[in-house]
Amino acid sequence: MTSAYRPVFFAAVAFLSGAIVGWSAELNWLIAAVASCAFFVAAIALLLAADRTGMVKWLLAAAVFLAGCASMQYTASKADWNVEGEYALTGRVTEVSRNSKNTVVRLSEIKIEQESLNNDVFITFYDEKIPETDDYISIPKAKLSLPKKRAYRFAFDDRQYCAANNVLYRATCEGFVVTGHAHDVFAAARGARATIGKRLDELYGSRSSIVKALILGDTESVTDVENDGFIASGISHVLALSGLHIGIIIFGLFYFLKRIKAPYYLTIVLTLTALLAYLMLTGMKISAVRAGVLCVCVLLSQCAAWKYDSMTGLAIAFFAVVLPNPAVIFDLGFQFSFSAVFGIICVSPDGNANLYDEKMPTAKDKFLGAIRASAAVTVCTLPYVANVNNYFWMPSLLLNLAVIPFVSAALPVLLVLSALYLIFPGVFLWAGAVGGWIVDVLRFFAGGSDWLPEFGVELPSTYPLAALIVLAGVWLVSKTNVFYSRKWMRAAAGGFCAAAAIICFVLPSQWRGDVQIVFLNGGDKCSAVVSTAAGGCAVIDAGADIYGYAVKNSVVPQKTVITKGDTDHAAGLDALVSGGRAGSIYTGEDGAYALAAKYSGEKITALSEGDTVAVDENTCIEIKYVSGKSGMVARLVHKGRGLCLFMTDAALYDEGLIGGDISAEILVAGRNGKDGSTGRGLTDRVGQDYTVIQSARGGSAQVLDRLGSGFVYNTGENGQITFTADGDRIEAEAMYETW
Structure with missing residues (x-):
């Protein structure tokens, strides 16, 4: 089941790398599949012709890599099928x-x-x-x-x-x-889960939501308040059915059968049967399937008298989950589950398992092992925490040292009490009080972020590559790495990976150019973020998910300009204000009074035609035109040079009333690119090189015809559009190119 170099593990690494590359690559999936087969045939031919195992390994690794690439490209091609x-x-x-x-x-x-x-x-x-x-x-x-x-x-x-x-x-x-x-076996399993859930509701009352999550993996009835508490305290993993739950249940049964001296193979068969039944009952969740496959590997290794290898078992579980649907690597539960277990395996003093080993670890070993495991899980899942929550609460590491042992001891009690009540409901009504106490303790832990020190740090989102680099670094410094025998070599390799991971966190926020304008894809809702190299930052309209963008990209606006009070220009303002990222708010005179009443305590400034809003000493927003019906027309200027003209909802009639210099290199079409705006006279005066249409549908045929052959971007098709101005140059970058 294992060898010194873990071929199954490295095959999983090659497949995962190929899958990640394949999702974004443009190579046809069929070409990648044919190339994979060619490398595989070449490896077999070389193995038969000569004993060149080194070359054979590289050819097989390339074949598996290309197979992963082809699988994801095929998935991507299906996602492009359009029968809407x-x-x-x-x-x-x-x-x-x-x-x-x-x-x-x-x-x-x-x-x-x-x-x-x-x-x-x-x-x-x-x-x-x-x-x-x-x-x-x-x-x-x-x-x-x-x-x-x-x-x-x-x-x-x-x-x-x-x-x-x-x-x-x-x-x-x-x-x-x-x-x-x-009426098949899956329906029977779901029916049994629903029936058991109702009986647990009877026994535990309002606390049953936590019990059902722990025992059945049913988190649907967990309230948002409860879930937020577990997430904020960094212990939400105890509600996800995983190796902790499967291991306690299945190996508890195994050791019980062993204790009563059941026949060896009968013990294995009964344990595997119970495992399959439990996985069916819990809905075959990814984390449960992963843990189940690891349990099967351990049990089968006992039957075959193999020395079980945890890393190889994890790789087998990886293929069992991924091969039916390679795109499952994007599932957050998959990422958390496999990364956490990978980290635990790397720091465990012995990656092998023998169920019939009578030697038990000491209390000191258990405590030190818990500290290592908690630290490894925290490090290996940190990139996912950054991308999802953008916040890490430091005391969660210590809180887990108390939570994990408690759940390990309490879960068997909950299982036994619940099972006894299901069998003898009239006799074990008192079990609800005991189980309720366990749930209350868990809820107390979930409130840890309230009663422990507020010692957290905001984290920007990062590239998926950072997660792989972190996992590679943990592996390189661990005892599971068979390639580096000397400590200084492990330390150097781990240090390199740590530096690379830090670069992945820092790189997205690195500045390019003098001024950067980012247009978000909010359908017909308008949002733009203006940032400068001097540290200035302003939001022009908050229609889209501007707060989410600000948090994930470490953007803190000092000023927010709302050109019109409609929802397509101001729907995201509530989140900005409540999240403390709105800064000073500017809008037209008609909307200023309404915003001042709504956001009492916030600084609201009314703007008129001719006013300016400074972004930094070289960059400002000029108000060129104000209309109660059409909103404000604003022009972004940097060092006297017109960069962008925001037309808001200005119609053809309004365009003729705009005075002064409105030249700009970027024109944001009015009225989401609908007809009745962006006339020929306007485009002649602006002289833009680029046009941005903030719309889910794109501009009308008449508007596109008037825009001519210039570069036209549509947020609905191109996603986020970023313009970077540097000196006399301006560059455009779209998330999804369409030409």
């Missing part, structure tokens, strides 16, 4: 997720106009009438749409999220008809 529109849909409901705004239903076994679809569909319902899990439904008219790409750098990417869940489309519908109900 209204279609008749039939399928089976396999998951129902409710929240305060809507209900999202996962539909599997789908037929679109009688054509089978291998992927699933997420359907959003806004009505009270919702299908039940395992219902077969027919939808006469479902509106299909492709998942959206990320709106700006480091934003949530729905395309990746859906691909990781094997979902090809999102859809909405106005009605459905239930045509039947499934």
